[in-house]
Amino acid sequence: MATTTDDGSRTTFLREVRSAVTPHASLLVLGVLGLMIAFITSYTGAFHHPRPTDVPLGVVAPPPAARKVVTQLDRLPGSPLAPRALRSERVARQQLADRAIDGALLVDPRGTTDRLLVASGGGASLSQAVELVVRAAEKAQGRTVRTVDVSPAAAGDSRSLSSFYLVVGWCVGGYLCAAILAISAGARPSNGHRAVIRLAALALYAIAAGLAGAIVVGPVLDALPGTFAGLWGLGALVVFAVGATTLACQALLGIIGIGLAILLIVILGNPSAGGAYPYPLLPPFWRAIGPALPPGAGTWAARSLAYFDGAALTGPLLVLAAWAVGGTLLTLLLSVFLKKDRPADRPPEDERPPA
Structure with a gap:
């Protein structure tokens, strides 16, 4: 009859723990904890005491x-x-x-x-x-x-929040689509050709996502007035800008890049977007960063299209274009660089034969 010593049981248990929760997984969990704390801090800091300033x-x-x-x-x-x-x-x-x-x-x-x-x-x-x-x-x-x-919100948009939630939805779609494209065949784009294909797929998705959002807030729910074509174009730009930024983060940091994209778009971008509380009601830090991030630029542009005949659009569109172009260039450059930097005898992770 076989027996197991206490020391052997402890050794087996520790081996099982290390197998179930690897050091890599532990680091990722700590990263998630950090993002959670940052989320709570950012949203509470932005919204806990809104007051008008200047x-x-x-x-x-x-x-x-x-x-x-x-x-x-x-x-x-x-x-x-x-x-x-x-x-x-x-x-x-x-x-x-x-x-x-x-x-x-x-x-x-x-x-x-x-x-x-x-x-x-x-x-x-x-x-x-x-x-x-x-x-x-x-x-x-x-x-x-x-x-x-003199410019009241529409009947279906009583608090003027529809434009904010529309842009938030576009942003979520952008970084989720890019994350799926980036991790579906390896955590990092392994070559320039694959990066181009992913960016092209993202562009097609952005066009479809912009159209879907414009249809929902326009003909379906009648939540936002303004030009349908303008909202469609804005949506496509927002989705592609966020998606290209996410692909660039993936190219730079691999799976951790998803966390960086969430930090930029969700944790910092959403509470500073001027949605629930426009910029003059936010604390100085969030008021300063909001116009420079995609959610803030998108929300401002959506409200301008809906209620102000497209006034003051140039700045937000330039911000979104900068994120789109910057994300695209970084994705391509990092993909080519990482390919050259990889040893010749080491194939990309997603192209290696199964063990």
Whole structure:
């Protein structure tokens, strides 16, 4: 009858543990833990205390009164507003339409009731924050204010969040598609030809994904107004930009590149995108990085297409194009470099015969 010593049992158990959880897997699990902590920190840090800071506000009033009102609003505690005097209501409405300002106070020199122009299509939470600040400031001066929404969100987009969720969906589709392409036959592109094929497949997917998203928020749900073709093109660009960036991360770091893509797009990009809380309501760090990341650029562009006739699109489109072109070039260059750097007698991982 065979017996097993306690020492032998412990040795067998430790061997099983090492077999079940390899050092490589342990490192990946620690990486996942780090991403989880970063996720909690980023979202909580961005959203736990939203408050307006330096919100661009136009002031229309006779010259002496305009200077006085601008000075009063500029000196409010916490600097919630960045007021500027404007010549006329027409100029104020034009700057709202151009997304140069987020509100305009029209002072009535003959009465005590002023008008506040806002554009909730650019973010309902921001319009409400501006209204609260201006109402409190006006009340302190013995005046009242009547709010006029010159670019309201659509009936199916009451909080102006549809554009944000649309872009988030496009971003998720972009990095998941790229991750599947990159790991389906080896963690790293093994040659330039394979990288080109994957980028071409990603481009076709991006066109289909952009079309699908535009159909869902347009004809199907009637959630966003604006040009269908414009949203389709924007979606294709967002998906390809995120996907190409993910492929570049994969080419650089292998499977760990997926974590880097998640860090850039999900953990840093989504809370700083200006979706639930537009940029002037976010803390400084998230307000600074948001416009430079694909979710933020995409959300701004989607709202511009839906509610502002495509105003202020150049900057966000250049940001998305930079991510798309940069990701494409890095993917190709790293694929060629890694092929040359690999020993001649060592075939790519996915081309090795099974053991």
